[in-house]
Amino acid sequence: MVSTIHKMSILNNIMRPIYGPSSSHTFAPARIGYHVRKIMDHYKGKVHAKIFFLHGAEEAFRGHKTDIAVIGGLLGFSPFTEEFEVFKSLNLNGTESSNTIKHKYNSTDYLFEFFIIPNFEIEEGMAFQILIDITDEEKGISLLASSLGGGDIEINHAFPTKGNNLITSQQIASKVIQSGFYVHPSQIQELSQSEFKFNSFQELIECGIKTNLSLSNIAIQREKILLNKSEEEILTFMLNQNWVLM
Structure with a gap:
């Protein structure tokens, strides 16, 4: 797995009030879960999510309710709005004695499993990573993201694991990167015939x-x-999108 370290500025720590108790271990994980939900769109049938904590989360995630924050995002509660207060009222119990949480919300059955990957070192920077593998009866996504401190996150990898890859790739492009770019099937065929495949x-x-x-x-x-x-449009897009979701 590859991590990308974000050089932090003092400006990263100037923000409006957020949900805590930690910007990096609570608010940011909620954002990561919420962006996974945006990719998945509407869940179909039973949902199974495996959440892996890497580097810097193994000793702090229970006290900071990182597990509960991720679930809130995966359920579709935006950490940017007051609707997260509704999620808090659900009073989910954390993973104090088990790595599994089962929950039913809006007639959908959820199974959340949490795993700690110890001794996963990042060379520099104050970051920890969350890997989420989630599937429902039709589709799946695997997403690796970093909490960078101050509530900032960075999406390192996102790819489909089940279902229609083209549709899921469009969702990644439009809902996470928010590019508004869509890949037409004819372009897939054209790429397959080019030297850049x-x-x-x-x-x-x-x-x-x-x-x-x-x-x-x-x-x-x-x-x-x-x-x-x-090429000008592509370069402009690359300059304006640094993959850090502010």
């Missing part, structure tokens, strides 16, 4: 050798095909 890191390296382009330039050319946008 790759499905693994090894294929990406081979593409770089073949085309004599840097990895960033390959990414730009690939997105031009997928999104049917100009």
